[in-house]
Amino acid sequence: MFYTLCVALCLAVLFIVMTGAGLVCSVCFWFFRPLLRQASPRLAANLLFTIRALPLLLAVLVTFGFVLPAFLKFEPRSTSELMGSPLMGLAILGALLLLVIGARALRLISATRQLQKQWQLAATRLRIPAIDVPVYQVDGAVTLLAVSGMFRPKIYVGRQVAATLTSAELSAALIHEMAHVSSLDNLKQFVLRITRLSSQVDVEWMNVSEIAADEVALARGASVLDLSSAVIKVGRLGRGVRLQDAIVACHLLPASAGSSMEMRVTHLQNLLEGNCQPRAIGQKSYGLYSILLLFIAYITCVNAVLPWIHEALEFLVR
Numbered sequence: 307m308f309y310t311l312c313v314a315l316c317l318a319v320l321f322i323v324m325t326g327a328g329l330v331c332s333v334c335f336w337f338f339r340p341l342l343r344q345a346s347p348r349l350a351a352n353l354l355f356t357i358r359a360l361p362l363l364l365a366v367l368v369t370f371g372f373v374l375p376a377f378l379k380f381e382p383r384s385t386s387e388l389m390g391s392p393l394m395g396l397a398i399l400g401a402l403l404l405l406v407i408g409a410r411a412l413r414l415i416s417a418t419r420q421l422q423k424q425w426q427l428a429a430t431r432l433r434i435p436a437i438d439v440p441v442y443q444v445d446g447a448v449t450l451l452a453v454s455g456m457f458r459p460k461i462y463v464g465r466q467v468a469a470t471l472t473s474a475e476l477s478a479a480l481i482h483e484m485a486h487v488s489s490l491d492n493l494k495q496f497v498l499r500i501t502r503l504s505s506q507v508d509v510e511w512m513n514v515s516e517i518a519a520d521e522v523a524l525a526r527g528a529s530v531l532d533l534s535s536a537v538i539k540v541g542r543l544g545r546g547v548r549l550q551d552a553i554v555a556c557h558l559l560p561a562s563a564g565s566s567m568e569m570r571v572t573h574l575q576n577l578l579e580g581n582c583q584p585r586a587i588g589q590k591s592y593g594l595y596s597i598l599l600l601f602i603a604y605i606t607c608v609n610a611v612l613p614w615i616h617e618a619l620e621f622l623v624r
Contacts, residue, residue, distance in 0.1 A: 312377050314389050315619055317400030319373045324365035324403065328503065331357045335507055342510075347518035348489075354511040355494050362501050371604060376615035393622060410500040418553040422454055425462050432463070437480050439487055443468050449543050453483040454555040456493045470539050478523060478532035479540075479558050485522035486556040491515055496554050512560050517573055519556075524577065534574040541567050 335357050342350045389397070429442040439453065441461045450464035461483050468476065486492065494515075498508050523533060540559055559567055 308381065308383050311389060311623070312374070312381075314393055314397040315377060315622065316369050316373055317398075317404070318393055318396035318622065319400075319619075320365045320369045321396055321400035321403055323368045324361045327361035327364045331360055332504075332507075339510075342514075347514045347521055351489075351511060351515040351518050354507060354514065355498070358501065358507050358511065359494075359497050362497070367604075372608070372611060372615045373619065375608070376612040377619060379612060380616040381619075390623065407500050410502075411496070414496060414499060414552075414554055418454060418555070421553050422460070429462075432468075434477065434480055436477075437461070437484060439484060441480065449540050449557075449559060451479055451483070451540060451558040452555040453486050453492065454553065456490075456496055456554060459487050459492065466543060467540055470543060471536055472532075474529065474532045475536040475539065478528035479536040481526055481528045482519050482523040482533060482558065483556065485519035485526070486515075488522070489515070489519070491519070491556050492554050495556065499554070513569060515556075516560065517570055520570055520574060530574055530578045534571060534578070537567060537570060537574070 335354075338353075342353060345353070425442065425444040429444045432441040432443050434441050439459050439461050441463065443463050443465055444450065445465055449467065450462055451467050453459050453461045461480060463476070463480075471479065494511075498511065502508060520533060524530060537558065
């Protein structure tokens with residue numbers, strides 16, 4: 307009964323925290339949406355990802371960082387407490403939530419690997435200067451130019467795209483894809499997809515992350531003319547063509563119906579005319595510092611908080 311109660315409490319708290327934090331973050335998104343549109347693309351992309359990923363991160367932190375240690379430390383092994391109907395219902399909802407997330411993750415990983423194997427069957431390795439990620443030319447979709455993979459990324463370029471773009475345009479497009487690699491955008495996209503409730507925030511994140519990658523590419527030496535020309539040419543190739551959007555990949559032109567092509571071209575035109583300046587020159591390790599501060603705060607307060615957490619768990623059981 308001890309371990310059954312432990313699992314039930316963890317699942318219940320996971321569901322409560324993730325659902326509650328999800329509602330709060332949704333309200334925050336609509337409240338801060340006008341401000342996000344005034345921020346730099348990279349800052350807006352990071353904030354949107356934080357808003358979307360925070361419910362999952364909080365749920366995992368509270369469940370395994372506080373609830374599990376509190377239960378194991380203060381609950382007697384010989385406990386005879388029984389689960390009430392509310393706790394059992396919440397535990398079932400938590401289990402269903404984990405099943406949905408797990409099923410989505412497996413489906414995405416399987417689809418991505420399957421398509422990568424399909425592309426690799428007739429792939430030709432390209433040697434592009436200053437591109438550290440493996441680049442392959444494949445007989446894929448007409449508009450294929452994407453980086454796929456979360457931890458071992460590869461860039462795939464369709465033969466028609468390679469034949470249409472000039473060497474300078476292709477180089478600019480590849481630098482854009484490298485910006486996605488350095489920002490871990492495929493991993494972020496994976497987290498967003500397995501926890502998706504509404505696509506609105508995800509579309510907004512995809513739009514600003516593409517513009518942010520454009521700015522990083524320009525900061526790394528890509529030409530505004532070459533990058534904008536590559537985006538327009540690939541867009542013309544893809545008229546009426548449906549891209550593969552069931553995999554984890556960052557396309558030069560996203561498959562989403564809320565594609566940022568028009569927004570990106572306008573932004574690149576403004577950069578070309580000098581109406582605005584790229585603001586994604588530097589990549590600061592704010593995320594690393596935040597994680598370090600959270601870890602220090604956790605170590606400092608965990609022992610003081612655990613008794614309160616156990617009291618709350620007792621109330622939940624009753």
